[in-house]
Amino acid sequence: MSHSDQLSDQRVLSLDDQDSAYEIISSDEVDRVVEVLEDLMNRVKSENIRSILDEAADEIYSLVYSEEHADADAA
Numbered sequence: 001m002s003h004s005d006q007l008s009d010q011r012v013l014s015l016d017d018q019d020s021a022y023e024i025i026s027s028d029e030v031d032r033v034v035e036v037l038e039d040l041m042n043r044v045k046s047e048n049i050r051s052i053l054d055e056a057a058d059e060i061y062s063l064v065y066s067e068e069h070a071d072a073d074a075a
Helices: 003-008 027-043 047-074
Strands: 010-014 022-026
Touching (some): 022 047
Antiparallel strands (some): 010 022
C-alpha cells in the first residue's frame, strides 16, 4: 500500500487540548472498534447499556466515515 493510499484511509482529527496536536485515526481501527462494540451489544442483556454502546459505535464510526460521505455527496 502506498503512502497516499494509507492517507486516504485515515483522518486527522484535532485533539481538544492547548497545543493543537492532531491524531490520525485509520478506517481499519474504526472498523475493528465498531465490530467489537457490535459484538458486545449482542451479548449484553440490558437495553440501556446496549443503547449506550450503539451510540458509542455511531460516534466512533462517524470519526472517519461521516466526512467521507459528506465529501462524496458534495462532489
